[in-house]
Amino acid sequence: MYRVLVFGMTENPGGVESVIMNYYRCIDKTKIQFDFLCNFHEDAAYEDELTAMGGNVFHITARSENYGKYKKELEAFFETSQSVYDAIWVNVCSLANIDYLIMAKKYGIPRRIIHSHNSQNMDSKLRGILHKRNRKRIDKFATDFWTCSEDAAKWFYEKRLLPKVVMIRNSISVERMAFDEEKRKKYRKQLQCNDDTWVIGNVGRLHFQKNQKFCLEILQQFLKKDSNACLVLIGQGEDEAELKELTRRYGISKKVHFAGTQTDIRGWLSAFDTFLFPSKFEGLPIAALEAQANGVPMVASAKVIPQEVKINSNFEFVNLDEGAVVWSEHLNHIRQTMKRLDISEVKQNFTEKGYNIETETVKLEKLFLKEVK
Incomplete structure (x- = not known):
């Protein structure tokens, strides 16, 4: 069983959450299983459905709420999860926080996927600065670079990385x-x-x-x-x-x-x-x-x-x-x-x-199950 740790679910059933759910509902769970890491303690969007399909949902403190507690809980989670996951799939709208990828590398998760879901900064000026800083070094921690669109790829990744970027369509049922x-x-x-x-x-x-x-x-x-x-x-x-x-x-x-x-x-x-x-x-x-x-x-x-x-x-x-x-x-x-x-x-x-989830999920499965180069 290929196990993937997914980051990107929030309390709100928005666009990114819908993308993850659409793929999770269709993916062959005899081959691939998802678990979910959330940086909040309330129930995640679709949490009952996530657990009903066999996924574990883990909650830690938000970085913005209590930085010290967040770092301690994040480190403890990855330390106790060593050798559990074949990949981490980080779904975000900016690169302001790449701690999940840094920890995944530190604790030996071999596939570290960053997935771009937006084409412009929608948060504070500080988060915009952090995004630009992490944009220069994201390939030190991520092994795979995914995007939902060409515009999102251009904003998210430096030009040198664009040839490596894989398009994952926001497909739906x-x-x-x-x-x-x-x-x-x-x-x-x-x-x-x-x-x-x-x-x-x-x-x-x-x-x-x-x-x-x-x-x-x-x-x-x-x-x-x-x-x-x-x-x-x-x-x-x-x-x-x-x-x-x-x-x-x-x-x-x-x-x-x-x-x-x-x-x-x-x-x-x-x-x-x-x-x-x-x-x-x-x-x-x-x-x-x-x-x-x-x-x-x-x-x-x-x-x-x-x-x-x-x-x-x-x-x-x-x-x-x-x-x-x-x-x-x-x-x-x-x-x-x-x-x-x-x-x-x-x-x-x-x-x-190419936006029908049934056909696109097959492509996603092949991407997860490919050997790491």
């Missing part, structure tokens, strides 16, 4: 996200929407990266064309209070639903008529893939969302600098001309583009 008519009715009833209400949705952490402030500006303009529309924001984050204040200032509080963190993303996507995704930067966003797996029409930020994210035909790119009025016009165009795609067409599109 189309069936798990496929449109569900009953769930559509359920969540639209919860929103108190009638059949004619045009429901615009966004899924993501309420954070400047995801640009929900711009979503509110777009809705404000779109309501001039259709007063029966509404916006649903799935997720939580540090911008929540400010976003709620903006809805009051714009006079659209009754048109914006803050749904918080949700586990039934398939159901909520089924309730949407359009998916709005004006992020300021991304690696390769799982939320955009899940929306397309559901078949819902989508508009996303051009030159920010990687081109390879476009899987379906009912998908439009718009530049952020074109402003809320133009974005609202694109939403109106989508409403008039684009329909939700059925699952057969969606599945064909995902398979052709």
